Amino acid sequence: MATLKDVAKLANVDISTVSRALNNVSYVHPETKKRIFDAVEKLSYHPNVLAKGLREGKHRTIAIVVPRFANAIYSDMIPAITEHARRKNYECVICTTYEDEDIERDILKRLRSGLVDGIIISSTGKNIRLLKDINAEGISVLQAIRKQDDSLSSIISDYYATGYDAVKFLVKKGCRNIGLIIGNLAIHPYSERFNGYAKAMREAGLETIVAMDDEDPHTFEYGRKCTFKLLDEHPELDAVLASVDIQGIGALRALKERGKRVPDDIKLISLTGISLGKYLETTMTSMEVPASEIGEEAANLIIKDIELKGEHRAVKKLVFNATLEEREST
Numbered sequence: 001m002a003t004l005k006d007v008a009k010l011a012n013v014d015i016s017t018v019s020r021a022l023n024n025v026s027y028v029h030p031e032t033k034k035r036i037f038d039a040v041e042k043l044s045y046h047p048n049v050l051a052k053g054l055r056e057g058k059h060r061t062i063a064i065v066v067p068r069f070a071n072a073i074y075s076d077m078i079p080a081i082t083e084h085a086r087r088k089n090y091e092c093v094i095c096t097t098y099e100d101e102d103i104e105r106d107i108l109k110r111l112r113s114g115l116v117d118g119i120i121i122s123s124t125g126k127n128i129r130l131l132k133d134i135n136a137e138g139i140s141v142l143q144a145i146r147k148q149d150d151s152l153s154s155i156i157s158d159y160y161a162t163g164y165d166a167v168k169f170l171v172k173k174g175c176r177n178i179g180l181i182i183g184n185l186a187i188h189p190y191s192e193r194f195n196g197y198a199k200a201m202r203e204a205g206l207e208t209i210v211a212m213d214d215e216d217p218h219t220f221e222y223g224r225k226c227t228f229k230l231l232d233e234h235p236e237l238d239a240v241l242a243s244v245d246i247q248g249i250g251a252l253r254a255l256k257e258r259g260k261r262v263p264d265d266i267k268l269i270s271l272t273g274i275s276l277g278k279y280l281e282t283t284m285t286s287m288e289v290p291a292s293e294i295g296e297e298a299a300n301l302i303i304k305d306i307e308l309k310g311e312h313r314a315v316k317k318l319v320f321n322a323t324l325e326e327r328e329s330t
Contacts, residue, residue, distance in 0.1 A: 002043035010039040060090045062302060063111050065121040066145075067099045071218045072245050073145060073291045074122070076274050080295025081120060088303050090117075099216070101126035108134065118302040122146045125186060140305040140313075144298045146188045153305070153316040155298050159189045162271040162287040162322045163196030166241055169324060171204045175239040175267060179209040179230040181247050183217030190217075193243055193271050209234050217243065223250025231258055239267040245274060248284050252329070268329040272322075283327035290320050 008015045013032060021028040021036045028036070039045075062085055066074045082092045093116070097104040101124045108130050111119055118140035123131065125148035135141040135152060147154035163180075170178055180197050183190045194210070201208050211226035211233075223242055227250065230237055240255075242248035248270035252262065260266050262282055273286020297318060305313055 002045040004045075006043055007036065007039045007045050010043065011035040059115040059117055061116045062090055062092045062299070062306075063095060063116045063119045063121075064092055065095045065097060065104070065107060065111075065119060065123070067097055067122060067124075068218060069096065072274050073272060073289060076291035077144065077295035077298070080292040081299045084296045084299035085303065088299070090299075090303060097124060099124060105130060112137070112139065117306045118142065120144050120298050120302055123148050125149075125188070128152075140302050142298055142302045142305070142316075144294065147317075148188055150317075151315065153301065155294055155301060155316075155318040155320075156189075157272070157289045157294065157320050157322055159192035159271070160196035162289075163193040163198075163241070164200045165196075165322075165324060166269045166271055166287055167197055167200035167204065170239045170241075170267060170269070170330070171200075171206075173239075173267060173330060176206060177209060177234060177236045178206065178239040178241060179211060179234060179237050180241045180243075181223055181226040181230070181251065182210055182212045182243055184212075189272070190243060197241060209237070218246055220246055220250035220253065223247030224254040225250075227251040227254035228258070231260075237266060239269075242268065242270050244272045245270045245284070245286065248273075248286075248329075249280065252280070252282060252284070263328065263330050273325065278325070278327060282329055285327045285330040286325050287322040288325045289322045294320055 004015055004018055008018045013036065017028060017032065018036055021033045064078055064081055069075055078094060085092050095107045097107060104124050105127050108127055112134050116139065120142045122145040123143065128149045131141050131152060141152050143152055143154035145156060147156050167178060182194050185191045185194060198208050209230060211229040213222060213225060215222055223246065227240060230240060240251050242251050248268060251268055255262055255266055262268055268284060270284055270286040273288045274291050301316055
């Protein structure tokens, strides 16, 4: 296998010149650089990234820890993180916790002793002390989508506003019996959506109508079952807010099964929409969360923190606004 020394010999330059050319850290004459890259191609030279990382005290690797891929917001966010990180010469490893605190703890312990410089995480909220310890030891930690602790950097959407603004929109449409499909209120986005919804309902003089279950909230069936529950307990229901798109799709199915016309009988909004809603047979009105922008900025934030190497690091908190996209379901 070719080495840096072999490249330098073939290009007839010093090893330091080869290093400067490949890393683009200082000026190298264009003709010299061409000879070096010709030598790299001829020898099929590949730099030893691990050895380079050990010399620099970093591994140029970021871990992305999420509950699951089924939640569409992560399927938009993760590619944006990996693409932006790669442009900065970082690679990513992706881990799923399935919303299980024990699995999450095991993953974090492995990452703590492994070859990563930073962790971008949507956590269960049950391993915050461990995350703080990891961050204090020099591995950068960034909470994405979920902010479970104020002492760690975070990048999220304004979930409170999605719940609040969606109710205000529906009230203007004449809705008075607005149900909310929600998940575990111990998880930050769910609690914030509920708080925003409840505040707007109070201001409108309306009673809150909430449906939740102990099962995984990120499934079509969860949205379907919760919608049935709302209809059974509140026959007067005239609108449904689903916390995420996948619940909204399940809700659409339940409404069709019950013979409810959308939007004539019942209006429907997803509070965390991405691109999915506009491709449904009945396109779904959504509070659109800029997941790709969040992903790119998450990569940018954590790489900046890694590059600081513990110097002048500060807690960063970024909040992105969602945008109401009205479609056929309202």
